[in-house]
Amino acid sequence: MFTLGRLLDASAGRVVRGTADPSLTFRGGAFDSRILEPGTLFFALRDQRDGHDFVADAIARGAAGAVVERVPGGVPDDALLVEVGSVPHALRRLAEAIRAEREIPAIGITGNVGKTTAKQAAVATLGARFRVLASASSYNNEIGVPLTFLAQEPTHEVAVIELGFYVPGEITDLCRLVRPRIGVITAIPERPVHYSRTPSVEAIASGKAELIEALPADGVALLNADDPRVRALAPRTNARVVLFGEAEDAALRATDVRQEGLGPLQLTVRYRGEHAEAVMPMPGRHFLVAGLAAIGAAVETGVPLDEAALALGTMEPPAHRMTVRSGGEVTVLDDSYNASPAAVEAALALLRGAPGRRVAVVGDMRELGSLSEAAHVDAGRDAARSADVLVGVGELAATLVRSARGAGMGEAYHAGDAAEAIVILRRVLRPGDTVLVKGSRVIGLDSVADALASGSAVRRGAA
Secondary structure (H helix, E strand, O other): OEEHHHHHHHHOOEEEEOOOOOOOEEOOEEOOOOOOOOOOEEEOOEOOOEHHHHHHHHHHOOOOEEEEOOOOOOOOOOOOEEEOOOHHHHHHHHHHHHHHHOOOOEEEEEOOOOHHHHHHHHHHHHOOOOOEEEOOOOOOOOOHHHHHHHOOOOOOOEEEEEOOOOOOOHHHHHHHHHOOOEEEEOOOOOOOOOHHHOOOHHHHHHHHHHHHHOOOOOOEEEEEOOOHHHHOOHHHOOOEEEEEEOOOOOOEEEEEEEOOOOOOEEEEEEEOOEEEEEEEOOOOHHHHHHHHHHHHHHHHHOOOHHHHHHHHOOOOOOOOOOEEEEOOOOEEEEEOOOOOHHHHHHHHHHHHOOOOOEEEEEEOOOOOHHHHHHHHHHHHHHHHHHOOEEEEEOOOHHHHHHHHHHOOOOEEEEEOOHHHHHHHHHHHOOOOOEEEEEOOHHHOOHHHHHHHHHOOOOOOOOO
16 A cells, blocks of 8 residues: 555656556556556566556556556546656665555565465464465565555565575565565475476475575574475574474474374474464365464464464465365365476375265476486376376376376376366266366366366266
8 A cells, every 4th residue: 555655756667647546545556457456556667568558458457546657548538657767666766655654574484396385384373363465366576566565555464475486686686675584484395396497306495495594593494394495494594493394303393293084284383392282274284384484473473373373274375276176076185286206196096085086187287307207207197097087187297198008007198288188077076076176277287177167078977
């Protein structure tokens, strides 16, 4: 929440259309005209598409104004337009001004897998005592992080910010804005997602370490004790290190971890001589990392352990991330948001313990570079021992299907895209099946999960 006056002062912009009322207040910022909230300010960013082409649409959908580098066509004469030299620069300067005006404590979360789930879990655990400002969706880059701070309100008491990494120095730069006092690193698997964008796993680890390097000496670095690469980063921070996990030397430790079928993960949490029972409301042991990290962040911010553990059970799982959905005659494990080798392995492990006939719908794992072929071969073998039926979706998934067949799987089908996968599923699904849906976001398997959940992908009368 900010005023036009704050925007003009921070960006050195000028009002070129509309009324220049410095007290005009915006509810936040947006860069996508299709999903903006009324009362927000639209930033006409240039990426794969030029945001100036969508200013008129943004105004029509309720944007209170737009920040532009030129006056676009088709915009109503009375629409507020603020002209700046650089829209990204203006966005960053505005976020910095808001952050400096009222610097609430911040928790930064990164890792090659699990950071969005950890963020959502931390919103729940910190919410036991505080009003939390958090990254929306996966707003974890040079655009999303500043936009998060544009939504800060006077009642917010703590911020939880997800931080992504693509190039060296990126997290360092984001930390100049975020100024985290607590840093969480979830996991850096052997075959990490986005590997094609980086030269090595070591480079990814070094990039993630930028978060804990940015922490102050009186800050806290929460590191996954069960991940050797994350654990090894401890010497790279001046902050106090807290290892969390199931390892015996973990200061924040999970014991008696258990799960029944596709029910939530249950555990006992031990820290500083205290213990509490907790429930992670998502199936799958791999989500233990996110839950423990969230409890640690909350306790280190002042939430009692028992309150943080209880609050974890109230978390709202991120959309399309291992959500158990009822499709009427089938059970859907919707993990369609994205995929990496480690995440596919964890999802298939959960499917192995599911009731009824097990069906795996697995899409391409993108951006793996030189790791791609071996990763899809291994995933195919894993699918053959985890599922009764496999539907591989996408060009790369053809390798996965061939591998599964080679491992002895009798029912393994290949679909070119999500629409073809639905056609195949209508033919092969039976009442009582449990269906896992997992794949890289660009494959669009969320549409498959939605079709299954609605019952439209199950042929009537199937038996």
